[in-house]
Amino acid sequence: MTNSKVREPLFHITKRDNITTKKSILIRVIAVFFSLLLLCVVCAIVGGEGIDVVLGALFDGAFGSERKIWITLQDTALLLGVSLALIPAFKMKFWNLGGNGQILISCLMAVVCMKFFGGKIPDWSVWILMAVLCIAAGAVWALIPAIFKAIFNTNESLFTLMLNYVAQFLVGYFVVTWSTSGSNVLTPFDQGTLPVLGNQYLLTILVIVISTVVMTIYLGKSKQGYELSVVGESQNTAKYVGINVRKVIIRTMAISGAMCGIVGLLLAGAIEHTMSESIAKNMGFTAIMATWLGHCNPIMVILTSFLITFLNRGMVSVRMELNLTSDAIGNVCIALAYFIIIASEFFITYKVKSPIFDKIAALIPKRKKAVKEVSEQEVVNEQSTQETSAKADDLVVESATDQTNATDAQSDDKQEGGEQ
Amino acid sequence: MNNTVALELKNITKSFSGKVANDNVSMTLNEGEILAILGENGSGKTTLMNMISGIYYPDSGQIFIRGQEASITSPHDAFRYKIGMIHQHFKLVDVFSAVENIILGVKDGKKYNVKEAAKRIEKIVAQYGFDIDINKKIYDMSVSEKQTVEIIKVLYRGADILILDEPTAVLTPQEIDKLFTVLKNMRKDGKSIIIITHKLNEVMEISDRVTILRKGQYIGTVETANTSEEQLTEMMVGEKIQLNIDRPIVENKQLRLKIENLSLIHDKIKMLDEISFDVFSGEILGIAGIAGSGQKELLETIAGLNKPTTDSKIDYYAPDSDKSDSLIGKSPNEIRELGVRLSFVPEDRLGMGLVANMNIIDNMMLRSYRKGKSMFVDRKTPHDLANSIIESLKVVTPNEYTAVRKLSGGNIQKILVGREIASAPTVLMAAYPVRGLDINSSYTIYSLLNEQKQNGVAVIFVGEDLDVLLELCDRIVVVAGGKVTGVVDGRTADKRSLGALMTKTEKYQQEEIKEEKQND
Numbered sequence: 053m054t055n056s057k058v059r060e061p062l063f064h065i066t067k068r069d070n071i072t073t074k075k076s077i078l079i080r081v082i083a084v085f086f087s088l089l090l091l092c093v094v095c096a097i098v099g100g101e102g103i104d105v106v107l108g109a110l111f112d113g114a115f116g117s118e119r120k121i122w123i124t125l126q127d128t129a130l131l132l133g134v135s136l137a138l139i140p141a142f143k144m145k146f147w148n149l150g151g152n153g154q155i156l157i158s159c160l161m162a163v164v165c166m167k168f169f170g171g172k173i174p175d176w177s178v179w180i181l182m183a184v185l186c187i188a189a190g191a192v193w194a195l196i197p198a199i200f201k202a203i204f205n206t207n208e209s210l211f212t213l214m215l216n217y218v219a220q221f222l223v224g225y226f227v228v229t230w231s232t233s234g235s236n237v238l239t240p241f242d243q244g245t246l247p248v249l250g251n252q253y254l255l256t257i258l259v260i261v262i263s264t265v266v267m268t269i270y271l272g273k274s275k276q277g278y279e280l281s282v283v284g285e286s287q288n289t290a291k292y293v294g295i296n297v298r299k300v301i302i303r304t305m306a307i308s309g310a311m312c313g314i315v316g317l318l319l320a321g322a323i324e325h326t327m328s329e330s331i332a333k334n335m336g337f338t339a340i341m342a343t344w345l346g347h348c349n350p351i352m353v354i355l356t357s358f359l360i361t362f363l364n365r366g367m368v369s370v371r372m373e374l375n376l377t378s379d380a381i382g383n384v385c386i387a388l389a390y391f392i393i394i395a396s397e398f399f400i401t402y403k404v405k406s407p408i409f410d411k412i413a414a415l416i417p418k419r420k421k422a423v424k425e426v427s428e429q430e431v432v433n434e435q436s437t438q439e440t441s442a443k444a445d446d447l448v449v450e451s452a453t454d455q456t457n458a459t460d461a462q463s464d465d466k467q468e469g470g471e472q
Numbered sequence: 473m474n475n476t477v478a479l480e481l482k483n484i485t486k487s488f489s490g491k492v493a494n495d496n497v498s499m500t501l502n503e504g505e506i507l508a509i510l511g512e513n514g515s516g517k518t519t520l521m522n523m524i525s526g527i528y529y530p531d532s533g534q535i536f537i538r539g540q541e542a543s544i545t546s547p548h549d550a551f552r553y554k555i556g557m558i559h560q561h562f563k564l565v566d567v568f569s570a571v572e573n574i575i576l577g578v579k580d581g582k583k584y585n586v587k588e589a590a591k592r593i594e595k596i597v598a599q600y601g602f603d604i605d606i607n608k609k610i611y612d613m614s615v616s617e618k619q620t621v622e623i624i625k626v627l628y629r630g631a632d633i634l635i636l637d638e639p640t641a642v643l644t645p646q647e648i649d650k651l652f653t654v655l656k657n658m659r660k661d662g663k664s665i666i667i668i669t670h671k672l673n674e675v676m677e678i679s680d681r682v683t684i685l686r687k688g689q690y691i692g693t694v695e696t697a698n699t700s701e702e703q704l705t706e707m708m709v710g711e712k713i714q715l716n717i718d719r720p721i722v723e724n725k726q727l728r729l730k731i732e733n734l735s736l737i738h739d740k741i742k743m744l745d746e747i748s749f750d751v752f753s754g755e756i757l758g759i760a761g762i763a764g765s766g767q768k769e770l771l772e773t774i775a776g777l778n779k780p781t782t783d784s785k786i787d788y789y790a791p792d793s794d795k796s797d798s799l800i801g802k803s804p805n806e807i808r809e810l811g812v813r814l815s816f817v818p819e820d821r822l823g824m825g826l827v828a829n830m831n832i833i834d835n836m837m838l839r840s841y842r843k844g845k846s847m848f849v850d851r852k853t854p855h856d857l858a859n860s861i862i863e864s865l866k867v868v869t870p871n872e873y874t875a876v877r878k879l880s881g882g883n884i885q886k887i888l889v890g891r892e893i894a895s896a897p898t899v900l901m902a903a904y905p906v907r908g909l910d911i912n913s914s915y916t917i918y919s920l921l922n923e924q925k926q927n928g929v930a931v932i933f934v935g936e937d938l939d940v941l942l943e944l945c946d947r948i949v950v951v952a953g954g955k956v957t958g959v960v961d962g963r964t965a966d967k968r969s970l971g972a973l974m975t976k977t978e979k980y981q982q983e984e985i986k987e988e989k990q991n992d
Contacts, residue, residue, distance in 0.1 A: 294804035
């Protein structure tokens, strides 16, 4: 039936037209499982302990005590806050890499308020002043590249990235200037700090929860949220229906920066009560991954932020448990875990088939294989109801005439049938 | 004609992510014949040819070349079997001359020698009667010349079996004549030629036999001499179809748009050059021209997307009113605020008219989401509109929550046109509204346009198929190189005269651009 003379490619990679929510969740859960497994195995080998010990330490670090749980929740909230700032920008295809800078400049404002007004004017007025200044500072830090992008079409990635360093050195300068101990560390302020609700973590969590709700509604239901998605998807369409693209870019970035400002406000005003060059803990970058893995969807980003925070906090205790002196192993392990999770996105977008898989499948008892085939068939059926077919693939291959058909989309349902 | 088989396909099947593009197709190509492959868009013509030229590999089935079973896994393989394909989109290096492009990538083991190659190319040019200067750079060439280079490229590599994918789509009637002469010369020389097309008159004119595909299935092969356009259409579409386009006459026409002296300069190049014409309600005004003659810019400028020069004039006359509003320098929003109901179906449907990744409802909202003072969008009204368009225009979609990019070309266009008509326009502009659509969808669009015309809408229709323009439009404005070269009556004009107008200033224009470049 098939032409036996021809080498079949080892892997057939086809773009999926559709994937059921169930299947995509399954793929992600499997990825998280494997990433944890790999992380534990590597740590176990390096540390010379059992996998169970590593796994225990990992969960202990994140959830070992009531305090640890609260900190994990607070850190998740902070990372989620920064991601919430990135979501509107990324949906607009404006690559805001300046989260760190926007947080830092906001922290600086919080410290200014605590230093100069704390104890001198009523606490509630300091809080309001601090909130306004922090949010404004974050917004301004994002507006600078936005305005340049809107008017001169400068590259926003470089611009926002560079502003991180400006903010970082400004903070560094004022830390040294205002430091009284001579150690170049700013001692935490005790006046003018944000109020404590219940316990010291609750305010941050509450603010971020409210922000998440507001941002979800803003993106999903408001006219402005709709406009920014149109601009992100196609500037031509936006112009065609008369959307003022410049205005949308500037407005959205102001919101993005303001959200980073809120995170800075919480970080310096409610949590640390001081600032340092590294106060943002690189969340501006970590949040990029949380946002991306969460497909710019606030609800999904809650999960990815939590996962990333869990890994980070868990690894701290794994390192202590295994007496790993260097940071490197911990970072490598986390990177490996991320890598697998990110790679899972590939399997959500593409379907991979290979003769090797078929051979493996043949070894597995029949019942399971039948189940697998049914699910494959379902996917196929769903696809055939769409009229799109493989037009996209078609075009790509067409435009690359002089290339081989390495990534050729050969669906081999028939061949599979023949082999049984 | 001899009947030796040059190429034979047996039971070729190919599918993409579960969707069958070619289903068990078998066909033959004889030596020294021109075989037309006829089928609607999406019938699998190009996929089938791509398997012969080594771009795809069939899932199952066999290919025989001159009686030998062949396995063609790359375009390089295809050339070994002396098969060459001329694609719809040319693949040439712009800054190279024709000769350089032709010899690019030829691995014949000989030393690279441009002069000797040029001699061989000259011989091919003379032999088949091509009309081309082979030392000209590609960026100076017209579409037809570029196509010629592609054909010579394939011949230079020694192809005996040539496949041309929709070669006439981009050519004027005169250029099509030239191409057909060359093809006939090649046939005389014993070359076997496959020509993919969906234009029936060309099939009748050039081919010896016709193979018809429909929805990936092989329908049949007929001798051109023994068939008729009606029979071919029926085979192609699967049902009898009335091929005539209506052209109702509307009384009481009113001046709707007066365009005077419209010029547009973009990157120092004059895209539009002192264009003047009137648009009346109750008529379809066709705009004809070679691709890239300024049609796109013209419509976009009227829609307020481009800023024309200051002495340009676009005046809009509201129905039953003598007062006019100038649209010059106004953004699409400002035009709408004036109360001008201007609808525009742009050429780039997914990149401009719609948002590919959004669902049908959100695409409906594009025009109307601003309505009302609330800061939240109202999705109820667009939802109803989406449902009514899906129902009235018979859009094939799983539901209204499907992203428009997942729909077929015809359905995408129905969504777009449906939305634009929903706002009850007074002016409706449509750029290439039937490009890539199957016959049934095309006729749906024509009748929608006619309906609007009868409702007293001024319709501007930019088209590429001259037959359609001549059947559908009341008047036709011909543009060439950004200038209006003629306004003709759609009822009396003929294809040749349109073709002549379309190329009228082309040479002059090119020289002008060249001069401008030198001045820079």
